[in-house]
Amino acid sequence: MQIFKDKWQCVADKSIDKLKYLFDTKAKFVHMCGTWETDEELEIIKTRSIWYKEAQFHDSVIEVSGKTAIVWNRIMLLAVVRGTEAKTEFTLTEDYKKQKKDWKMLALNFSSVYDTYQINK
Numbered sequence: 588m589q590i591f592k593d594k595w596q597c598v599a600d601k602s603i604d605k606l607k608y609l610f611d612t613k614a615k616f617v618h619m620c621g622t623w624e625t626d627e628e629l630e631i632i633k634t635r636s637i638w639y640k641e642a643q644f645h646d647s648v649i650e651v652s653g654k655t656a657i658v659w660n661r662i663m664l665l666a667v668v669r670g671t672e673a674k675t676e677f678t679l680t681e682d683y684k685k686q687k688k689d690w691k692m693l694a695l696n697f698s699s700v701y702d703t704y705q706i707n708k
Contacts, residue, residue, distance in 0.1 A: 590609070590690055592644065592647075594606070594609060594692075595642040598632055598639045599639060599640060599642075601632055603629055603632065603633050606629060606632065607625075609690070609691065610625045610628070610691065611684070611686075611693050612625055613693075614691075614693050614694060614695070615693070615694045615695075616695045617694075617695065617696040617697065618637070619675075619699060620637075620668065636669075637666055637668050639664065639666050640672075641664070642662045642663070642664050642665075643662060643663040643664075644660055644661075644662055645660075645661045645663065646659075646660065647660045647661075648707075654685040654686075655682070655683070655684055655685075656683040656684075656685075656690065657680070657681070657682055657683075658679075658680070658681040658682075658683065659678060659679070659680055660678070660679045660681075661676070661677070661678050661679075661700065662676070662678075662679055663675070663676055663677075664677055664697075676700050677698060677699060677700060678700050679695065679696070679697055679698075680694075680695070680696045681694070681695050681696075682694040682695075
């Protein structure tokens with residue numbers, strides 16, 4: 588399920604059309620500085636008001652149950668937020684639902700963690 592990691596390259600490249608196809612129109616995004624919906628997330632990526640420069644993956648767990656997938660990634664995210672570069676460890680939780688034959692992201696949640704944290708597999 589490479590789609591889950593490929594998403595981050597689309598974010599870094601500002602590939603809004605590809606992301607618009609991946610995100611459900613009613614998806615929710617929970618960040619350290621706020622919560623918003625798909626249109627707002629796409630605008631943030633497009634304008635780089637938060638510039639997600641690079642995501643380094645340390646651990647990943649994907650659990651699929653029927654048409655639902657939950658993805659946990661422990662990442663080091665390099666981003667520019669309000670003009671300040673930040674490098675932060677996160678557990679990133681993503682919820683996907685299979686709609687017809689494509690996966691659509693329903694929710695994304697960043698949780699700050701220590702660099703020694705590991706996802707239980």
